Amino acid sequence: MSEKILELKNISKSFSNLIANDSVDFDLKKGEIHALLGENGAGKTTLMNILYGIYKPDAGEIFLDGKKIVISSPRDAIENGIGMIQQHFSLVPSFSVVQNVALGLKEMGIIPDLSKIRKKIIELSDRYKISVEPDAKIWQLSAGEQQRVEIIKLLYVKSKIMILDEPTAILTPQEAKGLFETIKEMTANEASVIFISHKLKEVLEISDRVTVLRHGRVIGTVETKETNENDLARMMVGRDVVLKTDKKPSHPSKPILEIENIHVMGDKGIEAVRGVSLEVRGGEILGIAGVEGNGQRELGEAIYGLRNYTGNIFINGSKVRPGNVLERIKNHVAYIPQDRKADALCGGLPVYKNLFMKAFSSPIFSFNPYFFYPEKLKEPSEKVVKEFSIATSSVDQEVKFLSGGNMQKVVLAREIKSHPKLIIAVHPTRGLDVGAEEFVYNVLLAQKEKGTAILLIAGDLYEIFNLSDRVGVLYEGQIIGYSEPDESHIEEIGLMMAGVKK
Amino acid sequence: MKIKFEKKSTKPSKMSIFISSLISVLIALIFLGFIILSLGDDPFEAYWQLVSWAMGTVPGLIQSLVSMMPLLFTSLGVLIAFKMKLWNIGAEGQFQMGAFAATWGALYLFPNIHNPWVMIPLLMILGAAFGAFWGFLPGIMRAYLGVNEILSTLMLNYVAIYWVNYLTYGPWKGAGSYNFPITAKFPQSAILPQYGSGGLNFGIIISIIMAFFVLYLVKYTKFGFHLEIAGDNLRAGEYAGINVKKLIILAMVIGGAISGIGGMAEMSGVLFRLQPNFSPGYGYTAVIIAWLARLDPIATIVVSFFFGALLVGSQQLQLFMQIPSSLINAFNGILLFSLLASEVFMRYRIRVVRS
Structure with missing residues (x-):
């Protein structure tokens, strides 16, 4: 773990008026895990996209094993042993795992020998303890499993340098743990990993060194052993972040959202919400915790009118019809969906x-x-x-x-x-950095002060503890129980998340 | 040596769009030249024939304006649906239905109306209604059943064309037409005001007014704003409380109505009688015009005029050089290809790298 296998020198890149990278220096040693930490928009992904050949830098040089190289496409990068797992996977949903691995291979003939690839996939998954079902179709796999397929793809082409862009954003805590084990296994096998993240805790847990980016500039590179959460946070945002919010006692008024026994169908024709009843009052935040995929998205969409349901929903005392978004908006309902890019924004406008x-x-x-x-x-x-x-x-x-x-x-x-009376927020800070997270927290808490009812559906327990007044746990489409949102109840909530009733 | 495509991080500027459109037209013209050369004719003389009469003489310019009219109506019709990324290629059928409806009204429904101030608006409404209906059908199938509008609009074109054929060969064959498949001539009350003998008529003015109306519609109304949102991201449209199904149908209906009015104007303003093949495929050329104009209603006027002139010029080619005027379809096809290819050049940076 000594010689540098990769060195980026003076990389600069700007998009119209926005400077994404400003003479960034970065290096990677053999067998290390080097975390790239920064707020959203700090230029982490841009820098890695340059290394991976997606963007062309305006200035700067890249050295691999001490030799200067020019990477002008992902194909160049792969040939140089650089692999990247992007936030949005590049897999073909209707293809099997084997077929997806075969897709990127250069030595494939017109008729690829899939059985050979299949054998090697099994070999790799044994060696690195990554469980994948080679014949499963991608669309059948969870986000975590799809990520493992991406890792297999990198291992298959023997990438020496692996770039993981926000790999834990879509994982459950257990899956994240598995990923970390895999990463350690990979570095033990001579690979080096660049780990992009904005989560301080996991960076401290997994990395050997940390480079912090802020507004496109390198703030510093530190040994993980010699730093801590507070130092890193300060480097990231340039000030001390109050990760603990100042939660004032709430004075709930009349109920704004009342749900009576709703049932909602999921995308795959299976009932995703199975009889949920709840109530959110003005001036309070009800947190809904739970492992992802237990009906959270469907619940949010049903309340906002994007999805059909049976049962009754009352907003401000009056009954609203299923599948009618306009009626919600007219009744001052705001909705912050899980996937804002796909659901709540027009990218081309x-x-x-x-x-x-x-x-x-x-x-x-x-x-x-x-x-x-x-x-x-x-x-x-x-x-x-x-x-x-x-x-x-x-x-x-x-x-x-x-x-x-x-x-x-x-x-x-x-x-x-x-001026909402009710806010439905689904994973509102997912993919956000500390600074933006704090911003969202403050905005939501200020809204609560104003008397807005807030339904917070989130995966991160600390987020729920930081914000909510009550916490309900969603398990297999039902609210399995309520608890108090503080750390002393974490055991109880954890059990409920696993389906154990109070 | 390798060729790389790099995605540009900004949207193309107006200037680059204009230049690339111009280059597309040039490429199509060069191809056309080669085709003419292969027919054994002089391409430069052909270019000259193509433009000298249609754009260089007063009667030629008038003819070009007359050919512009149906192209402008149908281009505006498809443009609205294109804004929402609905690939409506049914302008031809909607245009034919509009012409049919106008003929029906002028000859059979209102034979006793002799006042043009009553007759013309009635025919216009009738043409719009039938064009709208021809847009409504694919619209409702798309909105509620998810039927691909490309296929349904394309197929409905044939229904409309054969419907007109049936009527003109059969029940509507005009008395005294010596067995030619044409209807009787429109009564005077059903004819739009004419200016001179070159075919200049009020329909041309209506088509230009229509372009400004469409500009207003797509830029300065709620309907246009919602078209833009839903056209960019349908899910975001639903999220914003837009009734997307209704919007799809509305866009198809309004587009169909405009093309239908075009069919009416062609009958009442230019031809005065229905006959088979009265349209040389205006509704298809409209797709290319709308693209070339980048869905800008005002640019559509200019581009429609250009294509109208080209149509007139191609008739000159046939007349004086015995080159089939359908060659212009080949030109249109090549132009569409180069236009689509130019999209790639605008959105991507292309570099040649030595490996």
Whole structure:
């Protein structure tokens, strides 16, 4: 663990007016796990995309084993032994695991010998203790299993350098643990790993060294042994972050959301929510904990009217119809979905149009439907962009060119600005860094103070502890029990998450 | 040596869009030249024939404007659906249904109306209604059954074309047409105001007004804003409280109505009688025009005029050089290909790398 196998020198890259990387230096030693830590939009993914040949740097050089190389496509990167697992997997859903592994291989002839590949996959999964079913189709696999397929793909082509971009974002804690074991196994076999993350805890747990990026610049590189959570947080955001929120006692008023025995179908035709009843009052936050895939997404979509259900939902005392989003919006319901890019944003439209996407459905606006001047939305949008400190070159910038955290801020800004009486937030801080996370927490707590009812559906228990007044646990589509949101009840909540009733 | 495609991180500028469109037209013209060369004719003389009359003389320009009209209506019709990424290629059928409806009204429904101020609006409404219906069918099938609108609009074109054929060869064959498959001539009350003898008529003015109406519709109304949102991300549209199913149907219906009015205007303004093959495929050329104009209603006026002139020019080719005028279809095809290819050049940076 001494010689440098990879060195990036003075890498710079900018997108129109936004500087994503500003003369970044980075190096990787053989067999080490080097974490790249930073807030969303700090330039971590951009830097790695340059290394992987997706972007071309404006300036800077890359050295591999001391030799200068030019990487101009992922194919070049793979040939140089560099592999990357992106946040969004590059797998063909209708193909099997074997077929997906075969896809990227160079030595494949016209008719690939799949049985040979299959054999090698099994060999690799034994050696690295990665359980994959070689003949399963990708669409049948969970996100965690799909990630393992991506890892197998890298191992198959004998990548020496593996880049993992936010690998734990989609994993359950158990799956994350398994991933860490795999990573350690890989480094024991001479591979080196670049681990991109914004989660301090896991970076401290897994890495040997940490490089912190902020606003596209390297703030510093430290040995993991010699640092701690507070130091890293300060490096990341340039100030001390209060990870513990200042939760004031709540004064719940009348019930805003009442749900009576709803049943919701999931995408695969299986009932995902099986008889949930709950109540959220104005001025309180009800946290819904649970392992992902227990009906969280379906519950959120049903309440917001995106999904059909049987049973009754009352908002502010009046019954709303299933599958009618407009009715929810008119009743001041805001929704922050799990997958904001796919569900709540128009990537090809400018920021200002996204901020006013509900111009004709939200009761707070009264635009004339026959004389509508989108240009006039720019000025108020600029104020919102400032208020929520959305990092964009202008309000004309297309949303797809923003970073994940800034996309979430666009959604949040739009929803909060609509003066909601009820907020449904599903994994609102997923994929966000400490700074943005704190921002979201403060916004939600301020809304609670104002008397808004908030239903917080989240996977992260600390998030629920930090925010909510009560916590319910969703297990296999049912609320299995309620508990107090503090750490003394973590055992009890954990048991409920595993399906053990109180 | 390898060729690399690198995705650009910004959207293409207006200038690069314009230049790439221009290059596409040039490429298509060069190809056309080679085809003409292979027929044993002089391409440069052909280019000259193509433009000199249609764009260089007053009667030629008038003819070009007359050919522009149906192209402009149908292009505006498809443009609305394209904004929502609905691939409506049914303008041809909607146009034919509009022409059918106008003929039906003028000759059979209202034979006793002699006042053009009553007759013309009635025919326009009738043409719009039938064009709209021809858009409504694929719209409702797409919205509620998920039927691909490309197939349904394409197939409905044939239904409309054969319906017109049936009527003109059969029950509607005009008295005194000496067994030719044409209907009787429209009564005077059903004919749009004419200016001079070159075919210049009020329909052209309506088509240009329509372009401005469509500009207003897509840019300055709730409908247009919702088209833009749903066209970019359908799920986000639903999330924003937009009734996406209704919007799909509405976009198809409005587009169909505009193409239908086009069919009516072609009858009442230019031909005055229904006959088979009265459209040289205006509705298909419309798809290319809308693309070339990048879905901008005002640019559509200019591009439609250009294609109208090309159509007139191709008739000149046939007349003076005995080159089949259907060659223009080959030109249209090549143009569409180069346009689609130019998209790649605008969105990606292409580099040649030595390996």
